[in-house]
Amino acid sequence: MHVVQQPTPKMDFNLEPELLKGLHVEGDTTFVNSLQSEHFGEPIRELSYRIYLYPNERTELLLSNMLEGRQIIASMTGFKTFAERALKGTLAESPENVWNFLENIAEKIRDGARKEYEIMRSIKMEKKETDSISVRHDEIMPWDPPYFANYCRKKLYDEESICDYFSLGVCMEGLNMVFKSLFDVTLENVKPEEGEVWHYDIYKLAVTHRTEGILGYIYCDFFDRKEKPNQDCHFTIHGGRMKEDGEYQLPIVVLHLNFMFPGSFTPTLLQPSQLENLFHEFGHAMHSMLGRTQYQHVTGTRCPIDFAEVPSVLMEYFVSDPRVLSAFAKHYKTGEPLEGERLMNFCKSKRLFLYSDYQLQVFYALVDQAFHGSWKSDTYDCSYTDILRDIQNKYYGIPHVKDTAWHLRFGHLVGYGGKYYSYLMSRAVASRIWRQFFKDDPFNRENGERYRQELLAHGGERHPSELIEALLGEKPTIEMLTESLVEDLRQRSLIPA
Ligand SMILES: [Zn+2]
Numbered sequence: 001m002h003v004v005q006q007p008t009p010k011m012d013f014n015l016e017p018e019l020l021k022g023l024h025v026e027g028d029t030t031f032v033n034s035l036q037s038e039h040f041g042e043p044i045r046e047l048s049y050r051i052y053l054y055p056n057e058r059t060e061l062l063l064s065n066m067l068e069g070r071q072i073i074a075s076m077t078g079f080k081t082f083a084e085r086a087l088k089g090t091l092a093e094s095p096e097n098v099w100n101f102l103e104n105i106a107e108k109i110r111d112g113a114r115k116e117y118e119i120m121r122s123i124k125m126e127k128k129e130t131d132s133i134s135v136r137h138d139e140i141m142p143w144d145p146p147y148f149a150n151y152c153r154k155k156l157y158d159e160e161s162i163c164d165y166f167s168l169g170v171c172m173e174g175l176n177m178v179f180k181s182l183f184d185v186t187l188e189n190v191k192p193e194e195g196e197v198w199h200y201d202i203y204k205l206a207v208t209h210r211t212e213g214i215l216g217y218i219y220c221d222f223f224d225r226k227e228k229p230n231q232d233c234h235f236t237i238h239g240g241r242m243k244e245d246g247e248y249q250l251p252i253v254v255l256h257l258n259f260m261f262p263g264s265f266t267p268t269l270l271q272p273s274q275l276e277n278l279f280h281e282f283g284h285a286m287h288s289m290l291g292r293t294q295y296q297h298v299t300g301t302r303c304p305i306d307f308a309e310v311p312s313v314l315m316e317y318f319v320s321d322p323r324v325l326s327a328f329a330k331h332y333k334t335g336e337p338l339e340g341e342r343l344m345n346f347c348k349s350k351r352l353f354l355y356s357d358y359q360l361q362v363f364y365a366l367v368d369q370a371f372h373g374s375w376k377s378d379t380y381d382c383s384y385t386d387i388l389r390d391i392q393n394k395y396y397g398i399p400h401v402k403d404t405a406w407h408l409r410f411g412h413l414v415g416y417g418g419k420y421y422s423y424l425m426s427r428a429v430a431s432r433i434w435r436q437f438f439k440d441d442p443f444n445r446e447n448g449e450r451y452r453q454e455l456l457a458h459g460g461e462r463h464p465s466e467l468i469e470a471l472l473g474e475k476p477t478i479e480m481l482t483e484s485l486v487e488d489l490r491q492r493s494l495i496p497a
Pocket of ligand 1: 280309
């Protein structure tokens with residue numbers, strides 16, 4: 001188990017038995033192995049938060065060794081900081097730009113986030129009247145937002161029954177329909193050769209263009225099994241490239257997901273987050289399929305990560321759109337389409353508490369920048385927890401809680417190393433593409449083709465800002481990207497800022 005995920009054991013809670021429901025108890029010991037952020041009782045959310053995030057010397061040492069090691073690599077290769085090294089060649093270009101981007105957003109979403117916390121607080125106070133054991137503080141605390149977001153979402157739709165509209169087969173038809181409309185391609189099941197796939201439940205899709213023929217292949221490794229890592233991802237087996245004989249080598253990629261294997265009488269039904277992941281990962285796969293670069297090391301997703309998430313995040317806009325959803329989602333038993341109030345409420349649920357959610361992402365990204373940048377050496381001799389606390393208190397709407405070290409549980413500091421901001425920046429671009437080309441008509445073939453030719457086809461062979469400018473007709477400066485993300489919130493949020 002990864003060190004950031006190790007459980008913290010804790011005994012003697014002395015709490016109402018009703019509240020302890022759902023916790024992991026072994027003999028006299030209750031284990032806190034997650035934040036329990038969706039637990040209905042605040043005492044449990046609070047305890048879990050305080051215990052799970054309690055500073056741990058061993059992890060702090062590992063983190064500081066990693067960051068110091070990264071600083072050494074940066075110095076040896078002629079960079080001031082690891083962030084500076086990590087950002088070379090990206091859309092953002094430099095740590096200063098990333099910091100500006102994040103700080104500008106933080107400033108512009110502060111009021112919206114504050115309003116959302118006020119709404120959460122009023123729900124909390126209502127709850128206190130009816131069920132006092134489940135509320136402890138009158139303020140919104142850092143362990144509250146996921147619970148209240150989920151609470152409001154559940155009022156809009158029933159998680160169990162909405163899944164009935166999203167059988168895997170129907171969702172694949174949905175993807176097929178979107179790609180057919182945008183790019184004139186279809187996803188066709190082909191039988192793998194003997195010994196070609198690594199497990200019997202993997203299927204192979206040929207991505208076929210109506211006039212250009214087969215553009216590439218996707219292996220769909222969709223189902224959960226024992227030895228499989230529990231992470232959704234896309235990876236390339238080999239990229240597209242122009243061969244010496246003038247023939248184009250077709251891209252081959254894998255989509256690795258963790259859906260439940262279908263039962264004897266029920267198909268695989270996707271939860272809303274799984275549906276979104278499916279569309280997201282297919283966004284990556286199509287980036288690879290539609291790439292037509294000369295060299296394979298710069299094809300498809302092989303581009304800077306703050307740009308690589310653009311096609312996948314764009315697909316999340318498609319799958320949140322009622323016109324797209326109603327064109328494919330239907331009940332697996334009755335065939336009844338997802339429509340009317342049920343459909344609208346489901347779409348609404350995706351627009352709840354966006355400001356506070358973005359504010360949290362901005363805070364995470366700033367911590368990642370600070371740790372990999374010059375914050376520590378420039379300011380004063382402080383611990384990583386001090387940096388975390390300062391950033392949280394300055395940029396996040398809910399203050400830091402003493403003796404908690406959230407950064408020691410944030411595994412993304414390892415994998416992203418100075419690039420956690422990438423999702424926000426990619427979203428800034430993707431949302432602009434959505435508004436400019438697909439918001440009026442998510443099935444627009446002409447705009448789909450334009451998006452393919454100007455952006456997807458080039459992978460990382462040209463600088464991301466060149467590709468974005470060619471498509472959008474405007475240079476993606478930090479101001480433009482900030483404005484785009486703020487506009488996205490303005491348009492989508494259910495709560496006017
Ligand atoms: Zn992605």
